[in-house]
Amino acid sequence: MEAKIASSEPETAAAVIEEPAVTAASAHPPDVEEKARISRQVASKWVKTSVLRQDGRVAQHIPExxxxxxxxxxxxxxxxxxxxxxxxxxxxxxxxxxxxxxxxxxxxxxxxxxxxxxxxxxxxxxxxxxxxxxxxxxxxGIHLATIRGRPIDYRVKVVKVNSRWVTRSMVGRLANPGMFVTNLCRGGTMLSSAEGIRRSLSGSLVRRKKNEMRNVTRISTHLLEKHFPGIGELGFDYGFDRSGRLWIFEVNTRPH
Structure with a gap:
């Protein structure tokens, strides 16, 4: 049975930092969050990619x-x-x-x-x-959709709280001018996933593209938990190319 992931993702980038939505999951005592932070780590990108390739529904989104x-x-x-x-x-x-x-x-x-x-x-x-x-x-190399020439990708973070996987955030990361990496620690700018999709692709695609990321996240989480019992949080890095096709670049077991 695949992992079910409840969504508590914020709708704006600002909410990620200042006002995360209060849900049953986020209302749990701090020690629950602490358990997620000290959950099992899987450092090798190659090992995690090899696991995700085992399911065709995910493999079709992984660049060679x-x-x-x-x-x-x-x-x-x-x-x-x-x-x-x-x-x-x-x-x-x-x-x-x-x-x-x-x-x-x-x-x-x-x-x-x-x-x-x-x-x-x-x-x-x-x-x-x-x-x-x-x-x-x-x-x-994927030719990512851009906003004014700056590549954008997306980070989806899920955590396990009381045996239930919950979506903590789904945000866009816009590369700093002149850079091709989008990481916030490398000068990237965070914005809501809806704004990123609307500005880089089309406003009419926002719901569909967010659902695509949710679906691949759900299947991938099930695969990774099956192979690596004890993981408690995951950060998925996604991108859409210029035609709107979804790609998954990597998964982190200790997402920032």
């Missing part, structure tokens, strides 16, 4: 993802033209790299800097200097 090797990077760039590389273990957008192939040249975007290389070998050396000895994933 591989463990980094030079051959995998080359193949993914040849297929998609753009990839995002990120540490297997890491949070907050730290160490995330975008690589774009254009003809025979390559561009690396890291933080606010974009550097062009004339050969795969030159680009690869630069990637290795950034990643150092850390294990990395290579994920298909």
């Amino acid at each position: 993802t591989r463990i980094f090797t030079p051959d995998n990077l080359s193949a993914m760039l040849a297929r998609y033209g753009k990839v995002v590389m990120k540490p297997v273990v890491g949070t907050g957008g730290s160490g995330v790299i975008m690589v774009i192939k254009s003809g025979s040249s390559y561009t690396i975007r890291h933080r606010r800097k974009a550097t062009r290389y004339r050969s795969f070998g030159g680009m690869l050396a630069a990637v290795k200097a950034i990643k150092r000895k850390r294990s990395y994933l290579v994920q298909r």
Whole structure:
């Protein structure tokens, strides 16, 4: 039986910080929230992605993802033209790299800097200097919907309270100008999910797109809890491409 998730998500970005909706779930004593904070952690993005791939209803929303090797990077760039590389273990957008192939040249975007290389070998050396000895994933780059040229994605946070999963928030995260990562700790701007969808896609799609995220969250939560008993909170990172297709980029068991 799949996990049922009750929704107590705030309708505005401000409510996330200042005035979260008071529900039966949020009215529980502080020790319940504390239990969620010390729940089981699963650090590896690769392990969690592998679990989510087991259900076709979720797998169809996951961009192709591989463990980094030079051959995998080359193949993914040849297929998609753009990839995002990120540490297997890491949070907050730290160490995330975008690589774009254009003809025979390559561009690396890291933080606010974009550097062009004339050969795969030159680009690869630069990637290795950034990643150092850390294990990395290579994920298909998605052309996200934007607001005035700034990419936007979404964070859906759910917590388990008294054996029941509850949606705590569903918010948009707008990348800082000149950045491709949307993390708030990297200068991203938080706004309500409804506003993000309305401004980047269409107001007529708000309800449908929010329901898509809720549905994938429900199925994914069931899968992850089945494989990792003891998890108590999850943060799902979603994005819609320019055509409105939903993608899930990763799941955190210790969401900020």
